[in-house]
Amino acid sequence: MLRILFIIILIILPSKAIALIEVDITRGNLNPLPIAVSPLSIDENSRKGFETILNKKNIGSEIALVVEKNLKASGLFNPLNKDSFLQDPDIANLKPRFEDWNLIKAQALITGKVKIVDDKLRVEFRLWDVLAGKEMMALAFTTVPNNWRRVGHIITDKVYERLTGEKGYFDTRIIYVSEAGPKTRRIKKLAIMDQDGANNKFLTLGNELVLTPRFNPTSQMVTYLSYFKNLPRVYLLDIETGMQEVVGDFPGMTFAPRFSPDGKKIIMSFAKDGNSDIYTMDLENRIVEKITNHPSIDTSPSFSPDGKYIAFNSDRSGYQQIYIMKNDGKNVKRISFGKGLYGTPVWSPRGDLIAFTKLHKGKFYIGVMRTDGSGERLLTENFYQEAPSWSPNGRVLIFYRETKTDSKGEGFSAKLWSIDLTGYNERLVNTPTDASDPSWSSLLSN
């Protein structure tokens, strides 16, 4: 016992001396770090400008609120109530009176200042270690004023990265399927929003059924399934221009599309005569390659981040299981061997894990396993949930969950949820309508 204690102290002491505050994201965080997000102070000469350009009286507070909500949603931070702050934003940004912030138990402090320079929004912010009484980071950036929410997300990413040692996931977007109407005749539209639910926008009108949108690596293109003219085919959509096109010339249903990690290919299933196999199509030269050739259902393909391997779903053993193969279709190996059925494998951005949906004894689970199938860990159990998608830093999964209907078949809903890889911090993701099939973008900045 004594010896173990001693070793732990030895490890903690030097790291504390060097790295100041640190947040451990590798396990469920039951003691989120108390942090004070001071409203960003507004430059006096710019006050009028903000009111006319953005129609906002206190843009500094609103940006701070974006940061605060992000930090809280991460589960790693406990943003303190602003009413308890003793120091004014402008003075705090110059030099915080650390005793005051210490008094309200803040361990870290974010301050900042916004102004308008040549019709652009200029934001500077600082991160302070309250206990050590030191500045940890100071950054400034300039953008168009309408981008003010993104500024809040970028600040959160920088703070998260400084305190956890890993990239953040806040300046990102979610593409998903917006749902409305009765369960037997659902109207589905493609929709896109910021990771925190703001700036929601519909990309299709709902005239045809659309499913499973997924971003390309730069998050400017989306591949999805559309039932346009009652022909279920994989499509490509440019988010900025709205241009759509069918992917490949297949004589039957194509579905389950995803991009390759370099964005140059789309991998998908093609179903014909009762058999689904996996194909890739090169977007530049339009060359189609057949990757699997088996009379079973092969679907839900997902590339490893290095592009060398493909995880997919097959029922060649008799039931839905997860398999891995090389990117040319060779060396097919089953990796899921637990009890139940397994589907929707998705390779993590770090490459070490595969997220999946599992059905066992009437319950659905979202879980992760190593790429050789070992170390299976179930994160959440529910009546129905599926389709995990990774945050770009591989720390959070977003998925959708459907409710059981009552005896009259009513009470159906579909919502997006997120959960940390640790299995903690399960959260409802706000969407203006019912929602399913989420896909998380890459980090938009940097």
Added chain:
Amino acid sequence: MKLNKILKNAFLVTVACLMMSACATSKKSTGQMQGDVYTGKDTVEYLASGVPDRVFFATNESVLTTASRETLRKQAAWLRKNSKITVVLEGHADERGTREYNLALGERRANSAKDYLMTYGISSDRISVLSYGKERPVDSGSNPLAWSKNRRSVTVKAN
């Protein structure tokens, strides 16, 4: 102590109720299901008099049951008589499976119906296949009977 007793009794009553209702529903289901294949007529429509439009499947299966084969033979006879008619076979799955797998499963179900029609002399030119996966249930219930109605291949006139 008294409260404890009341609670205990209340608990026993609820358990009894639950058991009874469970019995009642399972009896109802077995009346319309064989194994977990739907055998009722609630959702069935008719292409012509005596020609049902749909066949049903067991969970995760695309194998045709004896009843399904009988239905499809009737459809084949009707199609032979009406040689100008073309059809779409719409394959469906229940809500208890992942979306993408269900799309493939719906396609496989519709194709097993198509194959059977072809063995009874209907040209593949007259049959197209469309899978909806779990996107278009007929019964919005979340129970085994509703799911059995939704695991289906429906023959729809296309012209």
